[in-house]
Amino acid sequence: MKLLEVVGLEAGYGPTTVLRGLDFEVAEGGVTTLLGANGAGKTTTLRAICGMIPVRGQITLAGQRIDGRATEDIVRAGIAHVPDGRGTFMELTVEENMRLGAYTRRDRQIRPDFERMFGYFPRLKQRFRQQAGTLSGGEQQMLAIARALLLRPKLLLLDEPSFGLAPLIVREIFEIMRRINSEDGVGILVVEQNANLALSFADRAYLLETGRIVRAGPADELGRDEAIRRAYLGY
Numbered sequence: 435m436k437l438l439e440v441v442g443l444e445a446g447y448g449p450t451t452v453l454r455g456l457d458f459e460v461a462e463g464g465v466t467t468l469l470g471a472n473g474a475g476k477t478t479t480l481r482a483i484c485g486m487i488p489v490r491g492q493i494t495l496a497g498q499r500i501d502g503r504a505t506e507d508i509v510r511a512g513i514a515h516v517p518d519g520r521g522t523f524m525e526l527t528v529e530e531n532m533r534l535g536a537y538t539r540r541d542r543q544i545r546p547d548f549e550r551m552f553g554y555f556p557r558l559k560q561r562f563r564q565q566a567g568t569l570s571g572g573e574q575q576m577l578a579i580a581r582a583l584l585l586r587p588k589l590l591l592l593d594e595p596s597f598g599l600a601p602l603i604v605r606e607i608f609e610i611m612r613r614i615n616s617e618d619g620v621g622i623l624v625v626e627q628n629a630n631l632a633l634s635f636a637d638r639a640y641l642l643e644t645g646r647i648v649r650a651g652p653a654d655e656l657g658r659d660e661a662i663r664r665a666y667l668g669y
């Protein structure tokens with residue numbers, strides 16, 4: 435069963451076409467990665483899925499068409515986006531940022547979810563009343579992920595979660611994301627420049643070049659692909 439299915443996705447900015455007909459999927463409970471060089475169209479793909487830019491083609495989440503819908507509807511349908519730059523409100527506290535994460539929830543039962551987030555990210559509990567701007571880069575990434583999870587999504591979109599972070603903290607964050615995937619069954623679509631990291635985390639992978647998918651398959655298979663190894667893995 436597919437959680438996300440994208441068929442013939444085209445999108446761009448004004449007259450400029452960036453995505454030229456992408457087909458890809460995230461399995462139910464799966465982790466998919468989109469790899470590619472700077473400017474290949476990875477960030478644009480996530481924006482297109484979220485309804486932030488106009489699209490052509492079909493995007494289906496758990497059997498429900500979401501292309502052409504407003505971002506807020508797409509969020510309600512079950513997609514949460516952790517954008518590049520993380521989208522944290524620096525002048526607000528950790529608590530306020532987390533409350534904003536739950537803004538579409540009609541129930542008032544967010545406290546147990548906060549506790550669940552503290553289970554994943556104990557540092558957020560320690561920093562709960564602190565301004566987000568005072569957090570380290572890694573803690574800000576944790577806050578951004580926690581905020582997205584408070585929407586109770588079916589699918590989490592992550593744009594370069596490793597960007598600008600030290601290797602140790604990157605490993606910690608990816609280990610937590612693995613738990614989130616396996617314990618909560620949240621599907622993940624992650625865009626990464628760090629191909630090694632992404633291929634070891636994902637079960638399915640796609641390589642993007644100038645808005646087209648040029649390789650697709652199980653992540654371990656792409657990790658053995660000669661061209662990918664030379665261009666992206668450095669061996």
Ligand code: ATP
Pocket residue numbers: 447450452470471472473474475476477478479627
């Ligand atoms: P990066 O790792 O640099 O973010 P990427 O694969 O995510 O790379 P995109 O950010 O999706 O690439 O960019 C794809 C193309 O779209 C690039 O040529 C870029 O210049 C262009 N582009 C991105 N954002 C805009 C925008 N807001 N307006 C116009 N063109 C844009």
